[in-house]
Amino acid sequence: MKKHFILSALLGIAAVAVHSQNISSPTISVLKAGFINPPASAKPGVYWYFMDGNMNKESITRDLEAMKKAGISNVIFLEVNVGIQRGKVDFLSADWQELFKHAVKEAERLGIAITLGIGPGWTGSGGPWVKPQQSMQVLVSSMVIVKDHQKERIVLPIPQPKAPYFGEGAFTPELKNEWQAFYEDVAVLAYPTPAKNQKIADIDEKALYYRAPYSSAPHVKQYLPSKTQFMPTDNKEAADKKQIIDVARYLKPDGTLEWAPPAGNWTIMRFGRRNNGAITRPAPVPGLGFEADKFDTVALNAHLDSYVGKLLRKTGGVNPKLAGGLKRLHMDSWEMGSQNWTPHFRAEFIRRRGYDPLPFYPVYAGQVVESEEISERFLWDLRQTAQELILEYHAQAVKKYAHKNGLVLSIEPYDMNPTADLELGAVADVPMSEFWSKGFGFNSSFSAVEATSIAHINGRPLTPAESFTAQNNESWKQYPGSMKNQGDWAFAAGINQFVYHTFQNQFLPDSLRPGATMGPYGVHWDRNQTWWPMVSAYHQYISRCSYLLQQGNTVADVLYLNPEGSPHVFRPPFSAFTGNDTIPDRRGYNFDGCSPGLLYKATVKNGNITFPGGACYRILVLPSFATMTPALLTKIGHLIKDGATVIGTPPVKSPGLSNYPECDKQIQSLVNMIWGDDIDFAKQTTRNYGKGKVIWGYVIDGQLDNLYPKYEVTAAILKDMNIAEDFQSNAPLRYTHRATANLDIYFVSNKTDQTVSADAIFRSTKGQPQLWDAVTGKITALPQFKKIAGQTVVQLQFASYQSFFVVFTKQTLPALKTATNIARSSNIATLTGPWQVSFDPKWGGPVNNTFTALSDWTINTDDGIKYYSGIATYTKTFNLVVKPGKTDKLLLNLGEVHDMAHIKLNGKDLGVVWTAPWTVNITQALQTTNKLEIEVVNRWPNRLIGDEQNTGKHYTYTTYNPYRKNSPLFKSGLLGPVTIELSR
Structure with missing residues (x-):
């Protein structure tokens, strides 16, 4: 299921160079203030889904107020049709627009930023106002073979449409009729029929008729192979370009061709344009319609005016003085498939590629023209032209429209994207990714690599992710504690704002809970969750992490260049990761991916590949790809000559037909200049060129890994350059590193559910390390450290899945006196004996209960407890006399908890615990005689299961169960042991 507001940074920190001396940097006091109380720019967001007309003012207000109270600062507003019966408010009707205006005004009141998808549904830009003439189109064809001296009348059938990728079932009857009826002739070509019928393999993919979702469909190519060796093609196997005749003027309206072919057998092809079958999905029924032409700004702007423009006019436009309200437009995951035609495609092709595509139209249908190589080169040019049109006339045009109206643009540049993902995402003001909940869906972790790479290279401080998407069997299973490890993976991957999928608008009465869902999709991140009253503590953690990870620039040593051409999903060498494929962790040398389009912006400073946004890299790694355009190779040569270190084997040919065959000669000349004219591929070789050098020969002994040298090869080269790994540890820890001119900020987290101690090695000597705990907001010194050869070794200890920031700064913090890095704790009391436990009768629980010992609710003999979901309050009175030292702390440790707990001691609110180490500081609240209150909450499944027993009252209601x-059942309650610890 693929199917968030501009960064108003508290500090005004520009995203600037990691290694530059001109980086703006906050003072420690300002950084600390933002960390303790993060600004709105660091707070998480949600996908706010409405279900086809099920909406009302009351639920909109309650949703937004619940978000504000819980620490959510932004939403993506989308209306879809998934899993719920249609409501009464038709999409875009007058009533609907009033409700949308109400949502905007309430968001303005509450300071919540709204991002609007650019079309109904979650996927594209279209609607019922898009006519077939301005929809996504493909070039279709029919073929007639005329035998020598055929006397019968030649009739050319109208070419049939291509089957829609998602099938015809999504069409309304009206849309299906329009789809079948729309056709316009483009060309009629005739050529002598080859004796043998050689066909181009995988033509529907290569000619952009279909592009399946890379993350969810099997066997989808990450990229199309780059061939340089082809089987010889003789004149019996291919159409001769010089003999292809345009006979369109002889075509009559009834399909008759009044043209007499010369002697011999002739193939006649009729070409026309048709709709590609892509419609808005999964849109509300009144929003179903064709997707707008992605090659045509006129068609796009007509669509935008019919949807976004209408809503802007209704709401009065954007108010830049307010933190809330409409702030952004959004292009979600690309699920519209491909297109390969628009009425001006031929003219655009000629302008961009320098030759006329008309004689090559038969190649669209898999017919070889001239030769296999010439035809494949044309197809490369076709895809490149399509990519350029999408970037310029769709993505850039949406961005221009957004800016004109005071908005910015975010893009998720995948998943059926017919362009190169990195090229599409580079257009965004806010590049965005998506990751699915581990175990509850697809693996789209590659999209995090793509979006964060784009953000780093372009100097974008904000890199959000559609977070914890889920499907089918998730069903209220997840909660903040269960999501801690994967969330920390996302932070280490470079994501610095979570946008949870999904907050379903709760249009039903509040008494009906869990309430409305998006069918089986999404982690349930809405106000009807049992644990929602406690979720703000978790959001505070997420916000603190996001805040620090939005400072400065990410430090990465390796820049992987992805090859030219489309479609292309960027993936680094798999060996650059450790761990499983759902949450793969980076190794000690961090990296980014770079598109060819972005590389043109690079320069070399102090031997580093540097970009205007501030990112810089120690080495550039080329893909092991046989083709490259002369323009790109020229740019790479300039970088090496100016001092860059580049790893990569030389290309063999240029990929397209532009300036062919001179382009291949240019490639060979550039290769000889950069790599030399006597290239030995049998051993690793370094050649100086200008101020820089190029290294190759690493493919020996299987050292190639997904287009690039294995991590070990690249790491060895960096070590030879006296560049140590950015982070090392003798424990299973993950990391990421942000830097400003005078600060190094490392995020480090434990990847396991065990307590671990580590000697962590950081590539920083910017002063004394400090420990910033994003769960508690506490900052402490780390006095035990050693500096060795540009690195600092620090002793650290982590509880299960615990994480910290280690901040290096020469600016000191007051009152950070501690003798050791790791506090020593001892148990001084265990709270045994009975507990009074009260459950909420509204959800079937008994009010007054005595637990003689702490135990799991699901093994209780009382069904009201066994099947209970919600909050229960544990109460105990105990006596304790203890005299801690001046610097000692007294901690209450809850032991095992399912799933979150809110603690009060002697009436003092000590906050919520949701993750290990499950402790709170009770030093100031503890008395001789103490009253302890612990509210514990579990999840919805137990009550839903209990209601299926067909006995007694049903307490729950949901649209999907x-x-x-x-x-x-799921283990629930406070299991303990509950202890008091002395920490010193």
């Missing part, structure tokens, strides 16, 4: 009476 996969649970049955024999479904397994």
Whole structure:
């Protein structure tokens, strides 16, 4: 299921060079203030989904107020049709527009930023106002073979449409009729029929008729192979370009061709344009319509005016003085498929590629023209032209429209994207990715690499992600503690704002809970969650992490260049990661991916490949790809000559037909200049060129890994350059590193559910390390450290899945006196004996209960407790006399908790615990006689399962319930042991 507001930074920090001396940097006091109380720019957001007309003012206000209270600062507003019966408010009707205006005004009141998808549904830009003439189109064809001296009348059938990728079932009857009826002739070509019928393999993919989703469909190519060796093609196997005749003027309206072919057998092809079958999905029924032409700004602007423009006029436009309200437009994951035609495509092709595509139209249908190589080169040019049109006339045009109206643009540049993902995403003001909940969906972790790479290279401080998307069997299973490890992976991957998928608008009465869902999709991140009253503590953690990870620039040593051409999904060498494929962690040398379009912006400073946005890299790694255009190779040569270190084997040919065959001669000349004219591929070789050098020969002994040298090869080269790994540890820790001129900020987290101690080695000597704990907001000194050869070794200890920031700065913080890095704790009391436990009768629980010992609710003999979901309050009175030292702390440790807890001691609110180490500081609240209150909350499944027992009252209601009476229950409650610890 692929299917968030401009960064108003508290500090005004520009995203500037990692290694530059001109980086603006906050003072420690300002950084600390933002860390303790993060600004709105660091707070998480949600996908706010409405379900086809099920909406009202009351639920909109309640949703937004619940978000504000919980620490959510931004939403993506989308209306879809998934899993719920249609409501009464038709999409874009007068009533609907009033409700949208109400949402905007309430968001303005509450300071919540709204991002608007650029079309109904979650996927594209279209609607019922898009006519076939301005929709996504493909060039279709029919073929007639005329035998020598055929006397019968030649009739050319109208070419049939291509089957829609998602099938015809999504069409309304009206849309299906329009799809079938729309056709316009483009060309009629005739050529002598080859004796043999050689066909181009995978033509529907190569000619951009279809592009399946890379993340979810099997066997989808990451990229199309770059061939330089072709089987010889003789004149019996291919159409001779010089003999292709344009006979369109002889075509009559009834399909008759009044043209007499010369002697011999002739192939006659009729070409026309048709709609590609892409419609808005999964749009509300009144929003179903064709996707607008992605090659045509006129068609796009007509669509935008019919949707976005209408809403801007209704709401009065954007108010830049307010933190809330409309702030951004959004292009979500690309799920519209491909197109390969528009009425001006031929003219655009000629302008961009320098030759006329008309004689090559048969190649669209897999017919070889001239030769296999010539035809494949034409197809490369076709895809390149399509990519340029999408970037310029669609993505850039949306961005221009957004800016004109005071908005910015975010883009998720995947998943059926017919362009190169990195090229599309580079257009965005806010590049965005998506990751699915581990175990509950697809693996789209590659999109995090793509979006963060784009953000780093372009100097974008904000890199959000559609977070924890889920499907089918998720069903209220997840909660903040269960998501901690994957969330920390996302932070280490470079993501610095979570936008949870999904907050379903709760249009039903509040008494009906869990309430409305998006069918089986999404982690349920809405106000009807049992644990929602406690979620702000988790959001505070997420906001603190996001805030620090939005400072400065990410430090990365390796820049992987992805090859030219489309479609292309960027993936680094798999060996650059450790761990599984859902949450793959980076190794000690961090990296980014770079598109050819972005590389043209690079320069060399102090031997580093540097970009205007501030990112810089120690080495550039070329893909092991046989083709490259002379323009790109020229740019690479300039970088090496100016001092860059480049790893890569030389290309063999240029990929397209532009300036062919001179382009291949240019490639060979540039290769000889950069790599030399006597290239030995049998051993690793270094050649100086200008101020820089090029290294190759690493493909020996299988050292190639997904287009690039294995991590070990690249790491060895960096070590030879006296560049140590950015982070090393003798424990299973993940990391990422942000830097400003006078600060190094490392995020480090434990990847396991075990307590671990580590000697962590940081490539920084910018002063004394400090520990910043994003769970508590506490900052402490790390007095035990060693500096060795540009690195600092620090002793650290982590609880299960615990994380910290280690900040290096020469600016000191007051009152950070501690003797050791790791506090020593000892148990001084265990709270045994009975507990009074009160459950909420509204959800079937008994009010007054005595637990003689702490135990799991699901093994209780009382069904009201066994199947209970919600908050229960544990109460105990205990006596304790203890005299801690001046610097000692007294901690309350809850032991095992399912799933979150809110603690009060003697009436003093000590906050919420949701993750290890499950402790709170009680030093100031503890008395001789103490009253302890602990509110503990579990998840919805147990009550949903209990209601399936077909006995007694049903307490829950939901629009989607996969649970049955024999479904397994989830461990719940406070299991302890609850202890008091002395920490010193």
